[in-house]
Amino acid sequence: MKLSTRKFSLSVSGDCTPEGTTLSAEVYLGRIERLMELAENHGFSKLIVYGDREHFSNMEYLTGYDPRFEEALLVLAGGTPTIIVGNEGADYCQCIPFPVNALVYTGFSLNGQPRGSVSLSDILCQAGIRSNDRIGVIGWKLFSPMDGFDLERTLDIPSFIRDAIEQVAPSKNLFNKTDLLVSNEYGLRHNLEAEELVLFEQCNTAVSRKVLTAIRGLRPGDSEWAASKRFLLDGSPTCTHPCVSFGEKNASMGLASPQADSILARGDIVSIGMGLRRANVHRTFPYVSDGAELTGRYGEDAGEFLAAYFEALCAWYESLRIGTPGSEVYEAVAKVLHPLKSYGVKLNPGHQIHTDEWTNSMSYPGSTVSLRSGMALQCDIIASRPGSPLLGAHIEDGVFLADEALRARFAEIAPAASERVRKRREFMREVIGISLHDDVLPLSDLQGVGFPFGADMDTIFVRG
Ligand SMILES: [Fe+2]
Numbered sequence: 001m002k003l004s005t006r007k008f009s010l011s012v013s014g015d016c017t018p019e020g021t022t023l024s025a026e027v028y029l030g031r032i033e034r035l036m037e038l039a040e041n042h043g044f045s046k047l048i049v050y051g052d053r054e055h056f057s058n059m060e061y062l063t064g065y066d067p068r069f070e071e072a073l074l075v076l077a078g079g080t081p082t083i084i085v086g087n088e089g090a091d092y093c094q095c096i097p098f099p100v101n102a103l104v105y106t107g108f109s110l111n112g113q114p115r116g117s118v119s120l121s122d123i124l125c126q127a128g129i130r131s132n133d134r135i136g137v138i139g140w141k142l143f144s145p146m147d148g149f150d151l152e153r154t155l156d157i158p159s160f161i162r163d164a165i166e167q168v169a170p171s172k173n174l175f176n177k178t179d180l181l182v183s184n185e186y187g188l189r190h191n192l193e194a195e196e197l198v199l200f201e202q203c204n205t206a207v208s209r210k211v212l213t214a215i216r217g218l219r220p221g222d223s224e225w226a227a228s229k230r231f232l233l234d235g236s237p238t239c240t241h242p243c244v245s246f247g248e249k250n251a252s253m254g255l256a257s258p259q260a261d262s263i264l265a266r267g268d269i270v271s272i273g274m275g276l277r278r279a280n281v282h283r284t285f286p287y288v289s290d291g292a293e294l295t296g297r298y299g300e301d302a303g304e305f306l307a308a309y310f311e312a313l314c315a316w317y318e319s320l321r322i323g324t325p326g327s328e329v330y331e332a333v334a335k336v337l338h339p340l341k342s343y344g345v346k347l348n349p350g351h352q353i354h355t356d357e358w359t360n361s362m363s364y365p366g367s368t369v370s371l372r373s374g375m376a377l378q379c380d381i382i383a384s385r386p387g388s389p390l391l392g393a394h395i396e397d398g399v400f401l402a403d404e405a406l407r408a409r410f411a412e413i414a415p416a417a418s419e420r421v422r423k424r425r426e427f428m429r430e431v432i433g434i435s436l437h438d439d440v441l442p443l444s445d446l447q448g449v450g451f452p453f454g455a456d457m458d459t460i461f462v463r464g
Helices: 025-041 055-062 089-095 120-126 159-166 194-216 223-232 247-253 289-298 302-319 326-336 404-411 415-432
Strands: 006-007 046-051 072-076 084-085 102-103 135-138 174-176 243-246 269-277 279-286 376-379 382-385 391-401 438-444 459-460
Touching: 006 025, 025 055, 055 072, 084 089, 084 120, 089 102, 120 159, 159 174, 174 459, 194 223, 194 269, 194 279, 194 391, 194 404, 194 415, 223 243, 243 247, 247 269, 247 289, 247 376, 279 289, 279 302, 302 326, 302 376, 302 382, 326 459, 382 459, 415 438, 415 459
Parallel strands: 046 135, 084 102, 135 174
Antiparallel strands: 006 459, 046 072, 072 084, 243 269, 269 279, 279 391, 376 391, 382 391, 391 438
């Protein structure tokens, strides 16, 4: 396969005017209602949702409250929901835009802070949990048969919280129901609303522009740390650690934070990207100026490796449409990068995203998971050529699947965002050569844009 490129200078920059900021009470209450209907269908009328700083998304999806540095529980037991928080959450939970019973369990607070004498089990009783209830507990992890645990009974919450629940209801009444929110088949967080799509588009636009600015600013002699300042981070919460890695060792770690003593040199492999909640954009490329420098540094097969990677990326995008089984998305990539192992692909080619960066993945061999309207997906294919020097490729951006009704609602409430999506689709089709189905809404200003020569930002991959 031959490397195919063209000269093209992207002309995006700056911020866009937000058409949405926060979700309304109606959106959250609608989610709670749908969750309780789904829970009823699974035989549960009471749910306890766990959250902490890292595992905040399920609780935030239902309330807008994301635990900062304390644990928190949301109890849905009929009637007004109850949120149980620590000392500092007591004020912060005012961000919930609908009526809740806010109760403080001081044991969720940081070490050494003032403590009260009310037990968590008493608070759970107050929230409506009873001894004979069949209780669905929502943490964040879906256990697999390969993990060696009872899939239904194993809870992924701190043991002190489980102990408190068991002081109210016996262990035999507790079930892991995280699936209600993140199951590939019916998880509610894979069926998002137009209002959420507006936030997705804004966030992806912002992140893609930040990453482009950072890539454009790269110069030999930069440290990773100095280069990371060009992300121009604002106060928005991130969903991944910002990453800038230069050279074989640091880039191969994948997740490392920028180092002040790692300096960019011509020919280095560069891994660079960042995410805010609802968006993650990443690029890995060789920092060379042209094809001759590429093959001089990485060998004669370097162009072929990058060409195959880009063709697989195009095949991934073109496989997407509502109703397609996840196996077809997987196979679209696996057919081009065959076998996947020889291209260093270790993870699923693509996954779902929400406010946390990876909720689940529908893309695996034999997957019967149907792509659904309201699903947010990451084109996330990480490849590397075995051997040295390390040659890697990673072009990650997000899309949103939307049927005609969802697209119409999106255009109605966010016309500027809808127009950006239209222009991106046109760009992908006419400049890059990727035919996106109408169901697929490109959210990033860098959607499908790859830089085969990182020191030349005016050359991009195109379909061969
Ligand atoms: Fe990802």
